[in-house]
Amino acid sequence: MVVEIGVEISEIMAVDEIFEDASKGERAKEEDLRAVFGTTDVNEIAARILREGTIQLTTSQRRKMAEEKRRAVIDRIARICTNPQTNTPHPPKRIEIALEEAKFHVDPMKSVDELVKDAINALKPILPIKVHTNEIAVKIPAAYTGRIHEIKRNYEVVKEEWQSDGSFIALFKVPAGMKDDFFSLLNKLTRGEAETKILR
Numbered sequence: 001m002v003v004e005i006g007v008e009i010s011e012i013m014a015v016d017e018i019f020e021d022a023s024k025g026e027r028a029k030e031e032d033l034r035a036v037f038g039t040t041d042v043n044e045i046a047a048r049i050l051r052e053g054t055i056q057l058t059t060s061q062r063r064k065m066a067e068e069k070r071r072a073v074i075d076r077i078a079r080i081c082t083n084p085q086t087n088t089p090h091p092p093k094r095i096e097i098a099l100e101e102a103k104f105h106v107d108p109m110k111s112v113d114e115l116v117k118d119a120i121n122a123l124k125p126i127l128p129i130k131v132h133t134n135e136i137a138v139k140i141p142a143a144y145t146g147r148i149h150e151i152k153r154n155y156e157v158v159k160e161e162w163q164s165d166g167s168f169i170a171l172f173k174v175p176a177g178m179k180d181d182f183f184s185l186l187n188k189l190t191r192g193e194a195e196t197k198i199l200r
Contacts, residue, residue, distance in 0.1 A: 016042050065108035072112045073119050074099070079177030081120065082132040089177060090127060098126045132176040138186065139195040142166030147189045155182060171199070 020028045030040050037045045078092045102122040106115060123129050135158065140148060145168045152170075155178075160170040174182045179198075186194050 018042055018045050062108050066106045069108055069110075069112060069115060070099075070106045073106065073115045076112060076116050077119060077123070077129075080116075080131055080175030081129050082176065083128050084130045085128050087132070090129065094127070095123070098123050102126055133173050134176055134179055135199040136172050136174055136179075136182065137197045137199055138170050138172060140168045140170075140186075140190055141193050142168075144190040144193065150189060151182075151185060154185065 018028045018033060020026045020032070033040045033045060037048060039045065074092050074095050077095050078089055082089050099119060099122065102125070104119055104122045110118075120129060120131065138151075142165060145166065148168055148170075151172070156173040158171040158173050160168065162168055172182070183196070186196065
């Protein structure tokens with residue numbers, strides 16, 4: 001059986017058993033499995049647990065994940081936000097101190113994108129902060145339009161249009177601190193042949 005992520009269940013299971021308490025080696029009883037899952041098929045139960053269950057992490061794993069995400073959140077905010085009073089970025093240390101002051105909690109199970117939104121909202125009462133964006137017009141030659149989904153997945157499209165020659169024109173909203181990353185990705189995908197213009 002293959003789960004949605006395209007992995008064969010048998011490849012990720014250590015043993016073909018469902019345990020009530022794996023640390024104690026206690027196998028689940030067949031009647032309990034049937035009552036909870038409606039089946040005793042190990043692969044079917046494992047697939048459902050993977051789709052609907054929650055991952056149990058040790059305290060040290062949670063702490064490590066939370067710390068990695070906290071660093072990623074601080075780095076992202078430093079890159080995409082500015083102080084509207086000076087139009088300059090906030091240094092990462094200032095963001096870190098303000099997040100501590102706001103008692104911001106990093107949930108290791110949330111994505112960095114979600115955490116960044118939550119963190120910016122938590123920072124607003126403490127720091128003058130805004131997400132500074134640029135609008136960048138892009139024309140991608142027809143030969144490279146098959147890869148535009150990679151750019152659209154990472155950056156917000158304000159408007160887009162296909163041209164009669166097969167080229168693609170779009171207006172992207174790009175956080176100011178990620179402008180270099182945007183141009184780097186665009187150049188990589190189009191071998192430097194994309195035309196760009198920063199509108200504001």
